[in-house]
Amino acid sequence: MLNFELSSEQKEIKEMAMKFARNEMIPNASKFDESAEFPMEILTKAWELGLVNTCIPAEYGGTGFSTVESITITECLSYGCMGMNTAIMANDLALLPIVIGANDEQKKRFLTPFTESYKIAAFCLTEPGNGSDAGGIKTTIKDAGDHYVVNGQKMWITNAGFADLFVVYGTFDSEQKHKGISCIVIDDKNVEGLEIGAPEKKMGHKCSDTRAVTFNNVKVPKENLLGKLGDGWKIAMKTLDHSRPMVAASAVGGAQCAYDYAAKYASERIQFGKPIASHQAIQFMVADMAMKIEASRLLVYKASWLLDNNQPNTKLASFAKAYAADACMEIATNAVQIYGGYGYSKEYPVEKLMRDAKLIQIYEGTSQIQRLVIAKEIFSR
Amino acid sequence: MNIFVCIKQVPDTETKVIPNGDATFIETSSIKWIMNPYDEFAVEQALLLKAANAGSTVTVVRVGGVKDTEALRTAMAMGADESFLVEADDNLDSYMTAKAIKGAIAKSEKTPDIIFTGKQAIDDDCLQVPQLVAQMMELPSVSVIVGFEHSGDKLTLKREIEGGAIEVYEATTPCLVACNKGLNTPRYASLPGIMKAKRKPLTQLSLADVGVSEEDRRVSYSDFSLPPEKPPGKKFEAMDEAVQKDIVKEVVGLLRNEAKVI
Ligand SMILES: Cc1cc2nc3c(=O)[nH]c(=O)nc-3n(C[C@H](O)[C@H](O)[C@H](O)COP(=O)(O)OP(=O)(O)OC[C@H]3O[C@@H](n4cnc5c(N)ncnc54)[C@H](O)[C@@H]3O)c2cc1C
Ligand SMILES: Cc1cc2nc3c(=O)[nH]c(=O)nc-3n(C[C@H](O)[C@H](O)[C@H](O)COP(=O)(O)OP(=O)(O)OC[C@H]3O[C@@H](n4cnc5c(N)ncnc54)[C@H](O)[C@@H]3O)c2cc1C
Numbered sequence: 001m002l003n004f005e006l007s008s009e010q011k012e013i014k015e016m017a018m019k020f021a022r023n024e025m026i027p028n029a030s031k032f033d034e035s036a037e038f039p040m041e042i043l044t045k046a047w048e049l050g051l052v053n054t055c056i057p058a059e060y061g062g063t064g065f066s067t068v069e070s071i072t073i074t075e076c077l078s079y080g081c082m083g084m085n086t087a088i089m090a091n092d093l094a095l096l097p098i099v100i101g102a103n104d105e106q107k108k109r110f111l112t113p114f115t116e117s118y119k120i121a122a123f124c125l126t127e128p129g130n131g132s133d134a135g136g137i138k139t140t141i142k143d144a145g146d147h148y149v150v151n152g153q154k155m156w157i158t159n160a161g162f163a164d165l166f167v168v169y170g171t172f173d174s175e176q177k178h179k180g181i182s183c184i185v186i187d188d189k190n191v192e193g194l195e196i197g198a199p200e201k202k203m204g205h206k207c208s209d210t211r212a213v214t215f216n217n218v219k220v221p222k223e224n225l226l227g228k229l230g231d232g233w234k235i236a237m238k239t240l241d242h243s244r245p246m247v248a249a250s251a252v253g254g255a256q257c258a259y260d261y262a263a264k265y266a267s268e269r270i271q272f273g274k275p276i277a278s279h280q281a282i283q284f285m286v287a288d289m290a291m292k293i294e295a296s297r298l299l300v301y302k303a304s305w306l307l308d309n310n311q312p313n314t315k316l317a318s319f320a321k322a323y324a325a326d327a328c329m330e331i332a333t334n335a336v337q338i339y340g341g342y343g344y345s346k347e348y349p350v351e352k353l354m355r356d357a358k359l360i361q362i363y364e365g366t367s368q369i370q371r372l373v374i375a376k377e378i379f380s381r
Numbered sequence: 382m383n384i385f386v387c388i389k390q391v392p393d394t395e396t397k398v399i400p401n402g403d404a405t406f407i408e409t410s411s412i413k414w415i416m417n418p419y420d421e422f423a424v425e426q427a428l429l430l431k432a433a434n435a436g437s438t439v440t441v442v443r444v445g446g447v448k449d450t451e452a453l454r455t456a457m458a459m460g461a462d463e464s465f466l467v468e469a470d471d472n473l474d475s476y477m478t479a480k481a482i483k484g485a486i487a488k489s490e491k492t493p494d495i496i497f498t499g500k501q502a503i504d505d506d507c508l509q510v511p512q513l514v515a516q517m518m519e520l521p522s523v524s525v526i527v528g529f530e531h532s533g534d535k536l537t538l539k540r541e542i543e544g545g546a547i548e549v550y551e552a553t554t555p556c557l558v559a560c561n562k563g564l565n566t567p568r569y570a571s572l573p574g575i576m577k578a579k580r581k582p583l584t585q586l587s588l589a590d591v592g593v594s595e596e597d598r599r600v601s602y603s604d605f606s607l608p609p610e611k612p613p614g615k616k617f618e619a620m621d622e623a624v625q626k627d628i629v630k631e632v633v634g635l636l637r638n639e640a641k642v643i
Contacts, residue, residue: 012454012575020569050572063572
């Protein structure tokens with residue numbers, strides 16, 4: 001049975017998220033891009049409506065959405081503003097390892113507060129010296145008897161400046177490579193030795209908060225370790241199976257937004273006595289955009305559907321992430337092209353989309369790393 | 382309180398309307414439906430009134446096609462308690478619609494203390510249903526409401542009139558109130574609200590169930606066609622002061638004799 005239709009409830013969810021994007025996000029997107037201020041009020045409103053932390057299961061007070069529903073929401077929020085969506089999505093990225101790797105008591109303790117008020121979480125994997133090669137991280141999580149001690153530095157951590165909870169990856173023994181990697185939760189932002197750096201100045205996603213995080217002998221209770229020492233890599237890989245379709249969905253939302261602007265502008269802008277949309281060069285660009293958005297969206301839905309049906313989705317998740325991110329970059333670039341000189345101006349919305357699109361090819365595994373994953377799936381099976 | 386809200390599902394404002402095959406109505410097969418925007422103010426006011434009066438219920442009534450029920454579900458996701466849907470073609474006239482609403486309210490077995498509607502539907506702009514419902518149910522009604530206060534059985538209603546001026550009405554419940562933009566800010570349907578709405582009762586009725594038949598029809602529709610294309614606008618250049626006087630004269634002449642608007 002093949003069915004491309006969302007259920008009526010899913011359609012309503014999409015409708016509502018889209019309304020939020022159009023009314024609350026789009027009118028403010030350029031303002032927050034300019035000021036690089038964290039859009040706390042808009043994010044809180046999104047939380048109140050249930051648009052944040054869609055990964056939390058119903059047992060712990062969440063909406064209990066499937067991946068298909070989560071990514072539908074992500075696409076809409078990213079349509080509203082890719083930067084604001086990064087702040088929202090980073091919560092899911094940080095909470096997913098808990099959903100995947102925590103025991104019942106930990107889930108209650110860590111997840112439920114996120115359903116009671118708007119709280120912010122940060123996912124701490126990348127380090128100054130280890131990005132794509134996440135398996136080589138150097139942060140340490142050492143057993144110190146009645147607690148663990150964390151030492152090291154993380155880089156590019158989204159939400160860090162506002163986070164109430166940090167999910168931290170480290171190794172208890174770097175000799176053991178992937179098998180040494182462990183995942184621990186720091187739910188006390190004032191704990192001694194936790195240092196949050198200054199906000200990074202970025203090309204795009206400016207209103208999202210990105211900082212370095214340093215751990216100087218940070219003591220963490222034993223009951224905050226997810227699984228056992230050495231379970232971290234497994235948890236991280238499973239997290240990526242969930243989060244990559246989500247990031248891919250954000251690329252679809254950004255691309256759709258760029259396309260909508262470009263198609264409208266092309267019908268209105270007159271050159272050589274007719275709308276530029278009647279020049280074939282423009283028509284082909286717009287046709288390619290529409291085609292690639294649909295292809296991206298279908299990949300995202302399939303990667304999510306596999307996950308919801310308990311089937312392996314690693315390859316599809318990477319297909320979706322790489323294809324949608326690359327398409328989003330191309331589409332946003334061509335939207336600027338279609339706007340001509342106006343596209344290059346901050347008075348018009350598309351240059352921001354072009355800057356924002358770039359990040360999607362970088363975080364959650366670069367477009368190259370996705371191809372590496374795909375090739376590994378092809379040749380090692 | 383028994384609070385009722387009448388809502389209509391209308392084509393999305395971006396819809397490109399075209400006549401149907403035999404030109405008896407608009408083509409509805411590929412329309413995206415939304416809740417009539419003025420009805421959103423009605424739903425919001427009903428929910429505010431419910432919140433201020435413990436034990437109240439909000440019942441939504443809609444007459445129309447059953448294929449898409451977005452508007453009703455949205456109202457329940459926003460917080461309405463139950464809904465009644467009278468199945469009907471989209472081409473009912475105002476009289477039949479009002480009679481069907483009255484019938485559906487009777488079927489609910491609740492005596493309304495107040496009925497909220499939008500001031501008009503943005504598709505046919507008939508502006509008749511609220512007054513007809515009130516008349517048929519022998520209730521007072523006030524339309525184009527931008528201010529609403531309630532205490533006991535007394536209502537103080539602000540009504541917008543020509544030129545932006547405001548009239549203040551006092552009314553007693555039961556009463557019908559037709560809402561305008563500016564009355565409140567309609568809430569979003571939250572995601573938990575959408576999930577909860579699934580379990581709220583939606584009763585479907587036929588026109589016969591509510592005592593309406595073709596014999597009630599006062600208006601029948603035919604010969605739908607698109608308006609003629611507008612001729613392109615005229616442009617006047619008057620940068621040069623010497624010619625401005627003549628150009629203004631010419632424009633006034635055209636407005637008077639050709640466009641006949643002054
Ligand atoms: C704004 C922002 C927010 C972020 N948020 C978070 C966060 O919340 N949490 C977190 O943990 N991280 C976060 N990151 C980090 C992000 O995931 C990394 O930047 C990303 O994984 C790439 O790592 P890197 O920057 O070290 O680049 P590198 O790994 O140094 O890569 C540089 C280039 O080399 C290529 N490359 C590397 N290895 C290979 C290979 N084997 N084959 C082919 N090409 C290769 C890459 O594709 C890339 O083009 C964020 C980054 C940014 C910019
Ligand atoms: C930062 C900046 C500095 C500039 N400096 C100067 C300057 O010093 N002096 C100056 O005179 N100008 C300057 N320009 C203007 C620049 O040359 C124009 O922006 C450029 O020629 C494009 O014109 P446009 O912006 O009106 O786009 P449009 O002509 O509206 O083009 C919009 C899109 O339609 C496409 N298009 C248009 N016609 C056709 C067709 N027949 N077939 C297919 N595709 C078509 C274009 O390729 C483009 O993708 C500058 C622009 C910028 C942004």
